[in-house]
Amino acid sequence: MAGKTLYDKLWESHLVRSETDGTAMIYIDRHLVHEVTSPQAYEGLKLAGRPVWRTDSVVATADHNTPTRNWHLGLDGITDQVSRLQVETLDKNINEFKAKVYFPFLDKRQGIVHVIGPENGATLPGMTVVCGDSHTSTHGAFAALAFGIGTSEVEHVLATQCMVIKKSKAMQIVVDGDLGLGVTAKDVALAIIGQIGTAGGTGHAVEFAGSAIRSLSMEGRMTLCNMAIEAGARAGMVAVDQKTIDYVQGRMFSPTGATWDQAVTYWRTLTSDADAQFDQVVRLRAEDIVPQVTWGTSPEMVAGVDAQVPDPEKESNPVKREGYARALQYMNLSAGTALTDIQIDKVFIGSCTNSRIEDLRAAAAVARGRKVAANILQALVVPGSGLVKAQAEEEGLDQIFKAAGFEWREPGCSMCLGMNEDQLSPGERCASTSNRNFEGRQGAGGRTHLVSPAMAAAAAVTGHFIDVRQLPVLEA
């Protein structure tokens, strides 16, 4: 018999029961809750008179609606009353239904739900993790089985601690070789999506493997798994290695003492067996990957920074041709334009994809000793959490950003989706470290180009896209 994939192991260790038609009940270890997708779920519980099955599985925070400045105003700083009510409702619900821990708006550990889970040790290897948010795939970096769910499912998990699903197929994406200097996890993620397309992983749970993946830090692996959903996969994951264990050790909710030793022994088994069979295997060579820039309105519309905007006429598939043409029109770009000739208006460094300390260090390394270009209307740096922000300030990164002309903000989702006041205006073009470049995602009519943090910083200081590898590191 063939060996087991990591996915098989995670699945089997959480299988409560299964039906003959393949429908299975899977036990959920960690439920991350935020203000947008939880109110109706809690109200559903209330109406049905049902308690939360296991309150110590719930970790909650407010992130999508919260403002990134004027925190001294408290709740009054949330100017949209509907947003404010969502934030207050989460306070009320957690107060009533309880949680293992809650990092409310203004708390020093508050932040984007996918940043705070790992950094507090609330995400551990071998867990099943769910959240009413599609980017829950992030937590798969810890060899956890993690996926986003809808509001009805949020209620279902709160009430039963289980999810009713069918097993996906298993896909392995292998990136072997050495990543060049200045080529980051974000570039790997975009290159993969560029190769397999946004539906490439549909119906699959993806495991990222290969020497280039192993060389990534835990934060890099989070960036990669975060974008598994953009490749169509509901879950992405990376096997446990020493880096996983080192990252987890000593965090707020990580086990300690004898339990720690017991956990580590188990965690070391969380890898795919050498003879495991995948339904599909995709391979990329690390050496082929250069810094990436998206030019369209879907993450798969991406190219190396040295490329040009493609010509829709050269696309043989009529559906794609049509899609490319529509995207270029929305993005106000013409075929053949060098990506490095695209001038930008705003820069956003943040989101659950790229707002961790290493992301900020990479961006600061480019910003140091330089100034935001004159044509840039706004350059935002939004740390992923209060802890990231504090760490960055301790390292003086905030000073580097501010000296260069970036705005240094409070943590949250911010301009990733523009649910708070951080938005693009119609027609504005943004270099963004977030994960979705859909029409209107960052604000109605806004134009989003997805890039790595270093590439975003490079765009900020030059006013256009540029291969970050051409900018030497300067002293302060």
Next chain:
Amino acid sequence: MDKFVRKEGLVAPLDRSNVDTDAIIPKQFLKSIKRTGFGPNLFDEWRYLDRGEPDSDNTGRPLNAEFVLNRQRYEGATVMLARENFGCGSSREHAPWALLQFGIQTIIATSFADIFYNNSLKNGLLLITLDAATIDQLFRETESQEGYRLAVDLEHQSVTTPSGESFSFEIDPHRKHCMMNGLDDIGLTLAHADQIKTFEAAHRARQPWLFG
């Protein structure tokens, strides 16, 4: 969700095809944090002459006297008659919520949109499909007879008119079972609560660090 075995009620005729979910509950109400409170905004753009906003008071708003649900003879209706492709459009669960919260318990139509059908039955709103000729007849009788009521018997899968004429309808046995016993997905999963608890205890013994 409430059990549905046999219900009997006043019928309101909504004589339109392709009633979409945007018409049933317009998008501005999706900003709401609640699963309840949608009843007053059911068919908001048809029922009122002004534009409704979430969380605002609906009592003083100008009503569209022409709209069927605003006519006095249909006040308190629990059965709605409709034409084909009722509930087309988005996947918003707010549509069945709004209908139920307004007081509609059964909709009888020529056909329903897929997602809306699923969402409705999950929430205890019974959707019955009858052939076009029967629907025509029911529309005629509802409009000509004030106080026209229908008896809906899910157990025996029949709809009975005041004159005693009966029509039978189809429903998937599993869904029928769930509706008759008031079982929603959560209820179904909780029927296995003992198995979940057994698993949980073993899981805790194997990986104690996941608990507490």
